Amino acid sequence: MSFLRFASASLIVFLLLNIFLKQLKNETQNPVILLAVDNSRSMLANSDSAFIKQEFLKNIGSVRTALEKKFSVKTVLFGSKTKAAEADPEFNEKETDIDNMISDVENNYSNQNIGALILVSDGIYNKGSNPLYNVEKLQFPVYTVATGDTNEVKDIAIRKINHNQFAYSGNIFPVEIVINAKKYSGKELTVSINDPFGKKFTQQLKATSDNFLSTLTFTFNAEASGVQHFHTQVTLMEDESNVANNSQSFVIEVIDNRSKILLLANYPHPDVAAIKEALLSSGNYETEYALSADFQKPLKAYSLVILHGYSPQNTQLISDCRNNNIPLWLVNPSVPENLPGVKIASSFNKQNEAEAVVNNSFGLFNISDDLKKFVKELPALKTFFGNYSLNNGSNSLINQKIGMVETESPVLLFSETNGLKTSVFIGDGLWRWKLRDFSEHKNCNLFNELIGKVIQYLTVKGDKSFFRITSPKIVNENEMVELSAEVYNKTYELITEPDVTLILINEKNKQFNYTFSKTSNAYKLNLGFLPPGEYKYEAKVKVNNELIVKKGSLHVKEVVAEKLNTVANHQLLFQLSARSGGKLFYPKDLQKLQDDILKNQFIKPITYSTNLTTSIIDLKWLFFVILIILSVEWFLRKRFSTI
Structure with a gap:
């Protein structure tokens, strides 16, 4: 009994000393083989389409089954975007972006033991950057399986049409047609464009080589407002494939x-140059730039004023904008006080390094999924340190992310007071966003989209009706069509009690009925992917005892990228493999591919060791041991004392 008493007392002393125990924990991660299959239409554009859809997919499945005996195999399908495979590929994607697939693999599987990437493709890409720029970032080999036909065939094609998305009524706008003729040297070609008013414009040219490339320029008058349709045709040859x-x-x-936009700055800054270039690249706005101290003109002629580096010295300018009902966008204000739409209780001269995150409940306008994804990857901004509170009626599109915490403190917000729209971009470093866009995509399309969406929202004249619909006018057939709506009561407060319905009418006058889903203060409707063509819609809501009807139209453009080029690019696939330490195989060599991966000594499990430190007081079972010892000691003492 004394031994039991000693043992329990010793254990209690150990607990009071709070001794720490060290433990080495090993975790083994098996290699993962990624199988990426090109799901685009060009995979079935050649004579081997039946083989690709049946026997080839069966053979790929056999390779996957064999590899699964030793590795974990994950399959993804890619076209314009990359997604996990839930079924066999249908080869119906309208675009191919190999670079996006590589970036997606790098981002989503960076923390896993990836042994190899098997890329099944014809090597044709028609969206995104050249994948060779990105493949060297991968830390594992890329094995390519080359499909399709690399033989050049007789073909005359419209490779590209260069045109602005917008034109202004009464202006002349150019359209460039890029023609490519293969193996038709000496042939006369006719290129024609039919405009929406029944007029036909033609130009003649002669192919001077077997790989002839030429650009023709047509000019048109913007005669009537709205969406105008044009059709281009080049000579058809009887022996074209x-x-x-x-x-x-x-x-x-x-x-x-x-719209005429005034861009003012209190001092030169790269943010100003980035915004100015975005405005000029769109061609939709007449932009005037000046330092605020030098600007003396009246503001009435402008549709929007953008002010960079707002400070108290700009108080009169802000007042003039309000008096003339001119929308205002403040970018990178130098002080946190008196900003429209937000109150900031900030400590003087203190700043945060804040990353950007999209506010998914934002409903004033829509941005593309690519832009939403890109916002997460943008460089951090320097923002005011303090407590932020949005005013009633303010909406933030982009919020701050501090470390791992997504806050509700805004980076880009919008507000409207008495019909006057204002926006504020809080942060220093907008120009870095443009550089990141160019670095990642070799263009600034996503940055320009963000600036364009802000400008478009601010310059659109306010709608005073109780029912407002926001919808795109032109979308691609591989983009989801999303609409939003707002309903107001008599005091112009947002409400969501009544149901909003919509009738969509296609070119064949077939009707489709929808009901908007409700958010906290607005309505949203996702129509999904629509076939190419012209659509009309009629939205209805009953508010204030009145039935309100809004009508509109939208055009869904056909995506023809997969039709333009059907000649496989096996050279690209070879380079992808060579630069990453992999190999190129053909469909008949799948067994060799399987053996090569299985015998690769560098594809092996990785063991991670972790030192774990545990306080002895956290060992719950020790309390039960002490309790049992004390119970046994008490029982024995009671027992022997009775005897």
Whole structure:
């Protein structure tokens, strides 16, 4: 009994000393083999389409089954975007972006033991950057399986149509048609464009080589506002193997008036240059730049004022904008006080390093999924340190992310007071966002989209009705069509009690009925992917005992990228493999591919060791041991004392 008493007392002393125990924990991670299959239409564009859809997929499945005996195998399908495979590929994607697939693999599987990437493709990409720029970032080999036919065939194609998305009524706008003729040297070609008013414009040219490339320029007058449809046709030859690329359609939205924007800055800054270049690249706005101290003109002529580096010295300018009802966008204000739409209780001269995150409940306008994804990857901004509170009626599109915490403190917010729209971009470093866009995509399209969406929202004249619909006018067939709506009561407060319905009518006058889903203060409707064509819609809501009807139209453009080029690019696939330490195989060599991966000594499990430190007081079972010892000691003492 004394021993039991000693043992329990010793254990209690150990607990009071709070001794720490060290433990080495090993975790083994098996290699993962990624199988990426090109799900685009060009995979079935050649004579081996039946083989690809049946026997080839069966053979790929056999390779996957064999590899699964030793590795974990994950399959992804890619086209314009990359997604995990839930079924066999249908080869119906309208675009191919190999670079996006590589980036997606790098981002989503960076913390896993990836042994190899098997890329099944014809090597044709028609979206995104050259994948060779990105493949060297991968820390594992890329094995490519080359499909399709690399033989050049007789073909005349419209490779590209260069045109502005918008034109202003009364202006002249150019359209460039890029023609490519292969193996038709000496042949006369005719290129024609039919405009929406029944006029036909033609130009003649002669192919001077077997790989002839030429750009023709047509000019048109923007005669009527709205979405205008044009159809382009190039000569058809009887012995062409691919006639789907001999014609293309395109649309241009003609706008009544050109907005005039005033860009002011308190001092030179790269943010100003980035915004100015984005405005000029769109061609939709007449932009005037000046330092605020030098600007003396009246503001009435402008549709929007953008002010960079707002400070108290700009109080009169802000007042003039309000008096003239001119929308205002403040970028990178130098002080946190008196900002429209937000109150900031900030400590003087203190700043945060804040990353950007999209506010998913934002409903004033829509941005593309690519832009939403890109916002997460943007460089951090320097923002005011303090407590932020949005005013009633303010909406933030982008919020701050401090470390791992997504806050509700805004980076980009919008507000409207008495019909006057204002926006504030809180943060220093907008220009870095443009550089990151160019670095990642070799263009600034996503940055320009963000600036364009802000400008478009601020310059659109306010709608005073109780029911407002926001919808795109032109979308691609591989983009989801999303609409938003707002309903107001008599005091112009947002409400969501009544149901909003919509009737969509296609070119064949077939009707489709929808009901908007409700958010906290607005309505949203996702129509999904729509076939190419012209659509009309009619939205209805009953508010204030009145039935309100809104009508509109939208055009869904056909995506023809997969029709333009059907000649496989095996050289690209070879380079992808060579630069990453992999190999190129053909469909008949799948067994060799399987053996090569199984015998690769560098594809092996990785064991991670972790030192764990545990306080002895956290060992719950020790308390039960002490309790049992004390119970046994008490029982024995009671027992022997009775005897």
